Amino acid sequence: MVNLTLKQFRYFDALAVHGHFGRAADVSGISQPALSMQIKELEDSLGSQLFERSARQVRLTAFGEDLAPRVRDILRSVDEVEDLARQSQNTLTGRLRIGVIPTIAPYLLPSFLGHLTHTYPTLDVHVRETQTQTLIEELTHGRLDAAIVALPVSEPTLEEVTIFEEDFVLVRPVADSDAPVPNAADLAKMQLLLLEEGHCFRDQALAFCSLRSSLPRESMDGSSLSTLVQLVGAGIGVTLIPRMAIGVETQSANVAVASFKGAQPKRTIGMVWRKTSPLAEQYREIVSILEQASKTVR
Amino acid sequence: MVNLTLKQFRYFDALAVHGHFGRAADVSGISQPALSMQIKELEDSLGSQLFERSARQVRLTAFGEDLAPRVRDILRSVDEVEDLARQSQNTLTGRLRIGVIPTIAPYLLPSFLGHLTHTYPTLDVHVRETQTQTLIEELTHGRLDAAIVALPVSEPTLEEVTIFEEDFVLVRPVADSDAPVPNAADLAKMQLLLLEEGHCFRDQALAFCSLRSSLPRESMDGSSLSTLVQLVGAGIGVTLIPRMAIGVETQSANVAVASFKGAQPKRTIGMVWRKTSPLAEQYREIVSILEQASKTVR
DNA sequence: ATTAACCATAAGATATACTTATCGTTACAA
DNA sequence: TTGTAACGATAAGTATATCTTATGGTTAAT
Structure with missing residues (x-):
């Protein structure tokens, strides 16, 4: 059995709505034969006919009617995935695990976290406070996303950026x-x-x-x-x-x-993260937030 | 933006689970470059990186982790659609709208409906009782699936099968x-x-x-x-x-x-349905159920 | 310093999806 | 009844996606 595709689901939905191969194809931006073939493919894959074609009407079969809401659910979920992607395009979202050394944490964090959660309301910040060596180890192993430490760290896999002296x-x-x-x-x-x-x-x-x-x-x-x-x-x-x-x-x-x-x-305080991290851009923004925050305690 | 595909979702899920391009590709039954390319395609489509690749590990990004459960949901729903199709392969399911003329209904239906729902437990039977002319009109217009009437009906678009005399x-x-x-x-x-x-x-x-x-x-x-x-x-x-x-x-x-x-x-009692209906096979089974049922009232 | 592991890239082959043109059927009107 | 318009299916050719194998480049461990 060939695999189902989202494309087939989209065409199926269009045909279910319009009940007309030509119009459904138009709406889907393809030619009528292309739609016919994909619907046929879908029916073959599922092993059951989804539409009953008569000269005047294209009707959903009972099974097709069962299927339609499920297919719409799936398409909606896919759209949500796209929305989610668009939304988190440039903003930091989700979990951010950040490490801080003990001789910085108590002084910088209160102000910093205030700025940070204000700028990224959907960010779920986890802070880990321990010594540099541990932070670096956890960072390189992916258990932390970034760390605020004294530079230099001189780890070849880590990028380091100065926040302030x-x-x-x-x-x-x-x-x-x-x-x-x-x-x-x-x-x-x-x-x-x-x-x-x-x-x-x-x-x-x-x-x-x-x-x-x-x-x-x-x-x-x-x-x-x-x-x-x-x-x-x-x-x-x-x-x-x-x-x-x-x-x-x-x-x-x-x-x-x-x-x-x-x-x-x-000492030079800076932030470090894995060079491989795709969030470098966002981390640099965090650095500038840290600069701001540090001014309030200096 | 190119369209998302279920294939990409499947590969994404495999990679999220295995954290290793080679193994995920194996599991998916494709070569490693094919997987790499599809993942890249998906990331490009979504505009965000989903995995962080370092020499030793492949890790989900925060966004990727957001995505993973959603993608799994979608894949599960698709599997359910396949299950549903497999299940309703040869059995009649869903709604069956059947018309019966008044000079048959009261005598035949009690026994018939008993047999029918016993044979097809998931069938949702709707019965319409009215005169032949109306039944045929509703049948040809797709508001009924089949009708039990006296033959012949002689509608070129309808198939007629004798049940008994x-x-x-x-x-x-x-x-x-x-x-x-x-x-x-x-x-x-x-x-x-x-x-x-x-x-x-x-x-x-x-x-x-x-x-x-x-x-x-x-x-x-x-x-x-x-x-x-x-x-x-x-x-x-x-x-x-x-x-x-x-x-x-x-x-x-x-x-x-x-x-x-x-x-x-x-008179000849028979069942009729649209020649275009894909359920002819099942309707013939219903006819044999009707034969059984008719014996109990003759 | 060499090797092994691993992901990315390149080039070519294959499979899939689409297009236009055309056919066959059906319903309706003259 | 015959012609005609509507409509979905089919055919043939083309474009696009997707996959394969071969290879490159980077990283980490021996």
């Missing part, structure tokens, strides 16, 4: 706030509190002090910037935080914030 | 039951009660007596055999009824039934 500020006890701001070399000799291993921000801070990340340090590592700032407030040491975190983290603690003189420690 | 019996008052049975010539001189104009049975009875149907007769015409028999019971005259009607009509009346001697008055 952000410098780090010193957080020290209020008591020390009148002391001169230490430079990188000074900092290396101070009690510098850092995030635990695996956070890129830890590496970036250490790099500023020209220290090796892998060296074992004192056990005062914290699991979040918030914890670190609280420790600083308790007079245990000093730390660095990204400028974006100032508002959220230093309000409630007894700490002072200071910018460094000269060469600034900083 | 049935003779007519005399109905007279019980008081006359000892008198000899009149012959056709005697009958012409008696007070013969008949159905009103338009009933073929009237014409057949008159033909037996060698009388012209169109001649105006006394106003004692009745609208149903039942009425005629009641009139006979009241001593107003005699009448003819088809043998099939004896059981139903003569039980409750004070009448006697007698068969004619020699040449029997009779």
